[in-house]
Amino acid sequence: xxxxxxxxxxxxxxxxxxxxxxxxxxxxxxxxxxxxxxxxxxxxxxxxxxxxxxxxxxxxxxxxxxxxxxxxxxxxxxxxxxxxxxxxxxxxxxxxxxxxxxxxxxxxxxxxxxxxxxxxxxxxxxxxxxxxxxxxxxxxxxxxxxxxxxxxxxxxxxxxxxxxxxxxxxxxxxxxxxxxxxxxxxxxxxxxxxxxxxxxxxxxxxxxxxxxxxxxxxxxxxxxxxxxxxxxxxxxxxxxxxxxxxxxxxxxxxxxxxxxxxxxxxxxxxxxxxxxxxxxxxxxxxxxxxxxxxxxxxxxxxxxxxxxxxxxxxxxxxxxxxxxxxxxxxxxxxxxxxxxxxxxxxxxxxxxxxxxxxxxxxxxxxxxxxxxxxxxxxxxxxxxxxxxxxxxxxxxxxxxxxxxxxxxxxxxxxxxxxxxxxxxxxxxxx
Amino acid sequence: xxxxxxxxxxxxxxxxxxxxxxxxxxxxxxxxxxxxxxxxxxxxxxxxxxxxxxxxxxxxxxxxxxxxxxxxxxxxxxxxxxxxxxxxxxxxxxxxxxxxxxxxxxxxxxxxxxxxxxxxxxxxxxxxxxxxxxxxxxxxxxxxxxxxxxxxxxxxxxxxxxxxxxxxxxxxxxxxxxxxxxxxxxxxxxxxxxxxxxxxxxxxxxxxxxxxxxxxxxxxxxxxxxxxxxxxxxxxxxxxxxxxxxxxxxxxxxxxxxxxxxxxxxxx
Numbered sequence: 001x002x003x004x005x006x007x008x009x010x011x012x013x014x015x016x017x018x019x020x021x022x023x024x025x026x027x028x029x030x031x032x033x034x035x036x037x038x039x040x041x042x043x044x045x046x047x048x049x050x051x052x053x054x055x056x057x058x059x060x061x062x063x064x065x066x067x068x069x070x071x072x073x074x075x076x077x078x079x080x081x082x083x084x085x086x087x088x089x090x091x092x093x094x095x096x097x098x099x100x101x102x103x104x105x106x107x108x109x110x111x112x113x114x115x116x117x118x119x120x121x122x123x124x125x126x127x128x129x130x131x132x133x134x135x136x137x138x139x140x141x142x143x144x145x146x147x148x149x150x151x152x153x154x155x156x157x158x159x160x161x162x163x164x165x166x167x168x169x170x171x172x173x174x175x176x177x178x179x180x181x182x183x184x185x186x187x188x189x190x191x192x193x194x195x196x197x198x199x200x201x202x203x204x205x206x207x208x209x210x211x212x213x214x215x216x217x218x219x220x221x222x223x224x225x226x227x228x229x230x231x232x233x234x235x236x237x238x239x240x241x242x243x244x245x246x247x248x249x250x251x252x253x254x255x256x257x258x259x260x261x262x263x264x265x266x267x268x269x270x271x272x273x274x275x276x277x278x279x280x281x282x283x284x285x286x287x288x289x290x291x292x293x294x295x296x297x298x299x300x301x302x303x304x305x306x307x308x309x310x311x312x313x314x315x316x317x318x319x320x321x322x323x324x325x326x327x328x329x330x331x332x333x334x335x336x337x338x339x340x341x342x343x344x345x346x347x348x349x350x351x352x353x354x355x356x357x358x359x360x361x362x363x364x365x366x367x368x369x370x371x372x373x374x375x376x377x378x379x380x381x382x383x384x385x386x387x388x389x390x391x392x393x394x395x396x397x398x399x400x401x402x403x404x405x406x407x408x409x410x411x412x413x414x415x416x417x418x419x420x421x422x423x424x425x426x427x428x429x430x
Numbered sequence: 431x432x433x434x435x436x437x438x439x440x441x442x443x444x445x446x447x448x449x450x451x452x453x454x455x456x457x458x459x460x461x462x463x464x465x466x467x468x469x470x471x472x473x474x475x476x477x478x479x480x481x482x483x484x485x486x487x488x489x490x491x492x493x494x495x496x497x498x499x500x501x502x503x504x505x506x507x508x509x510x511x512x513x514x515x516x517x518x519x520x521x522x523x524x525x526x527x528x529x530x531x532x533x534x535x536x537x538x539x540x541x542x543x544x545x546x547x548x549x550x551x552x553x554x555x556x557x558x559x560x561x562x563x564x565x566x567x568x569x570x571x572x573x574x575x576x577x578x579x580x581x582x583x584x585x586x587x588x589x590x591x592x593x594x595x596x597x598x599x600x601x602x603x604x605x606x607x608x609x610x611x612x613x614x615x616x617x618x619x620x621x622x623x624x625x626x627x628x629x630x631x632x633x634x635x636x637x638x639x640x641x642x643x644x645x646x647x648x649x650x651x652x653x654x655x656x657x658x659x660x661x662x663x664x665x666x667x668x669x670x671x672x673x674x675x676x677x678x679x680x681x682x683x684x685x686x687x688x689x690x691x692x693x694x695x696x697x698x
Contacts, residue, residue, distance in 0.1 A: 012688055013665065079639070213640040213669065216647065278647070279673075347668040355666055358683035359618040362698075365675040366668065428555070 012084040014075045016352040018091045020423055022071020023345055025099055027419040029063025030334075034412035036110075037389075038405035044389075045396050048322045049184050055110035060329045061194060062125060063102045066160070068337055069202060070094060070132055072344055073153060076206060077136060081143025081150050090135040098128035114174040122168035129164050133157050148225045152205020155233065159197025166190050189243055195328055196259060197236050200296075203336060204228060204266055207293070211270055214286045214343060215277035224269055231262040253307050260300045267293055284372075285339045288379055292335035299327040323393045330408070331386055338382060338415065346370055349422050357427070369425055370418045378414035381407050433505035434497065436490055440464075440482055441474035443497065453496050458486035460569050460592075463540070472545045476573035485569045487592070520586055523562070523598055532557060535566040550574065554583065554599065562600040570595050618682045621694055625658035633662040635690070643670050650679060650695065658696040666691050 033056050037044075040052040074091045078084045085091065101124025108118025136157050140150050167190050170183045179186060204225075212219050235255035242248045242255065270293050274282075282290070302324045309320070350366040357363055389404025391397070434443065443450040451470075455461045461482075464470045479497075483490040494504055534553050536546035553563055565571065575585045578599060586598040632649050634642035646661055647670075653659055666683055674681055680698035685691050 209639075213643070216640075216644065216673070218644060278644070347671075350671070351666065351668060355683070355685070358666070358681070359685070361617060362680060365672055367672045367675070 012078070013351065014078055014085045014091075015088055016348050018085075018088045018095075019071045019075045019348055020352075021095050021099075022067050022074075023341070023419060024423055025095070026064050026068035026071070026337075027416045029059050029067065029102070031409075031412040031416050033059040033064060034405070034409040038402070038409050041392075041401040041405050042398060044322065044326075044393055044401050045398060047318045048325060049187065051109055051112040053322075055106045057325065057329065058109060059102070059106050060334075062098070063106070065199065065329070065333045065337060067098065067102075068341065069199075070098070072206075072340070073132075073136070073202075075344070075348065077139055077150065077153055078143070080147065080153070080209065081140050083139060083143030086135050086138035086142060090131045094128045094131035094135070096128075097124045097131065101125040101128060108171075114171060118171045119168075122164070122171050126161070126164045126168055129157075129161050133161055148222050148229065149205050149209045152201050152208075152225075152229060155229070156198050156202035156205065159193050159201065159236070163190060163194040163198055166193065189240065191325070192239060193236065196232060199328075199333055200259075200263075201229070201232055203333075204232075204262075207289070207336070208266070208269060210340070210343070211286070211289065211293075212273040212277075214289075215273055215282065216279040217273045217277040219269075219273040219276040221269060221272070224265060228262045228265050228269075231258045231265070235259045235262070253304070256300070256304055256307055260297075260304065263296050263300055267297065283367075284376060284379065285342045288339035289336050289343070292332055292339065295327075295332045295335055299324050299332060302327065319393055319396060323390055326390060326393060330389070335382070338379070338411075341415070341419065342370055342375060345419065345422050349425050353425060353427050370422050374414050374418055378411050378418070381414065382411040385411055433503045434479070434494075435505040436480040436494075437478045439475060440477050440479070443479075443502070444470070444474060447500055447502070449500055450497060450502075453500055454482070454493075457493060457496060458488060460486050468544075469540065472547075473573070476577075481572035481576070484572050519588070523586060526562065530561050531564050532561060533564040533566065537566060537568055540568065547574070554578070557601070559601075562598050565597045565599060567595050567597065568593050571597055618684050618694065621658070621682055621696065625694070625696065628654075628657045629660050630657060631660045631662070635662055635664050643667060643673070646670060646695070647673060647677075650674075650677060655697060658694055661693040661695065663691045663693055664689055667693070 036052070036056050036059065040056070043050050043052045074085055101121045103121070104117045105121025105125060108114060108121055136154055140154055143150070166186075169178060170186055170190055173179050173183045173186075208225055235258035238258070239252065239255040242252050270290060274290070302320065306320050306324060346366040346369045349369055350364075354363040385404045385407030387404075388400050388407060392400030392402075392404050432442075432446065440454070443454075451464060455464060464474065477485070479493055480490055483493045486493070498504055532553055534550065536550065539546040539549065550563075550565065557563060570587050570589070575587070575597065578585065583599045583601055585600075588596045588598075590596060630649065630653060632646065634645050637645060642663060646659070646667070649659055666685070671681070674695065678698055679695050681696075682694045683691060684694075
């Protein structure tokens, strides 16, 4: 009576025990970063190569964004490839290694202690990423189908490993002369393998699947996604080559244009999915994620202006570079995570608490497990904070920076309130 | 006057003949509380003659004959249910670690004429699995014991002195998550029967994401109002749940195995 037989490939949902710690860690990191931004607002009026800014960037990039992405990937990748996670132990190992490594590394930067804290921090982070990569590879190769989304995610993982490994080399370069130039010279390479290779590829790979799903849209276009994939990876390899060759440095705008083209194609993809949607009213979590996609264009255009100015004047454009970095991490990446957290976490918590009760009686709506009002206020505080702080960097105004930092701290506090409300959710009667 | 029997509530007696109040109080000093109008209102509606005689610690026959003297007509002389309460202390209660006991003394509440029922239910809700509630009271809370028994709580009564009774409450089966409203506890089997001949089936197990969700939502749009949709799925479609709520559909889920889940979707 049940019709066609079900495939024999086991499809197990990843245990919440593996995924939830990543979310908690990320939320705490966002708060820590916002607190440090407020305490060190003045540092944002100077050069970006500043111990405090390096520490804050790594808390944001690793503790906040990478941790939550690692957590969500352990849950999402098995769904993308219709299989199950290879090893929950490896996932836990990855959490513990990164969880110990990130504070050490950040401490090392904050006090510019490039000895054992930064070195051990870097080593632990590299090991954590290795665990993640092995787990990812095994899960994808065992899965029922591999698709362009899974390829995006895996390639992104490879770039993350390259970024972290190169970062560790740069830490060593402070104390030993490993490379021909000083660490500052290589910083753009490290930053862009991270930003483009890891974050951009990953977000595009996952969002190209999730956004149509959340919009309830039938739009599909794997060919366009393949093109985006090729553009970004070619651009990154080209950037590496051109940057290190020094002779051809003037051609560096070519990879930048390729990335910009990829971004606009991706925005086009999301727009088409939005047009073909069945759901008329878009909920605020998806709206801020779409906003983040639009926000993508902003830092890249800034980057083009930056390159143009650098090539013309040759001088350093520190506040523009700082604004660019800030818009990438606190603008684009944070916006998408703020939205997507509440599109994933409530469901993981619902599944943990209620799935076995869903046959007995009525169970709550996953969307009701967090406070919607606080979410909305958080989005407003975030947008205002982003605008104030960016304006503060560009205008070199401490007052604007501080106002922005207070708003961002409020954002982090509200985010934490909702995340921990979800993490500690218990069903009403036991 | 309407005939009375052991199941007649005290409130009914007092309504029929206010003199019954003094008669009952004269039976046992424990009934002194009934003089308090608030407590009377609270307890009398919940307590039957049979329960009251247990609270008062007397034979039910004495209770009934006292009422008979006032002119109440006793209905039938059917067998009075024997005292069936097991007074033996259950083994697990004997050496229970203190962290598994939640103690609640309701005597101050009752003394001031407040209804402790809400407080008691709240404490029971907060109990973690394996924990017991130790209720301290001045009499055996027979109406409460019977009420909670229906909710799945077992009890054990220890009479320390005539004025100090300890009642232990503990859950014996998982208590329904929606609490005390039986209207909301309609489970899979009951609903399956309700939609027996009024069900459409849909198999989305072979579809690639996100087609299962789209197919289900399309099917729901054309579903006749009194019918249910029975879906074969590979996993619990979590992202479908808010969509269902938005379209005023309710759902029940049966997990057949790791790879097979059945859903029953119907209008709420």
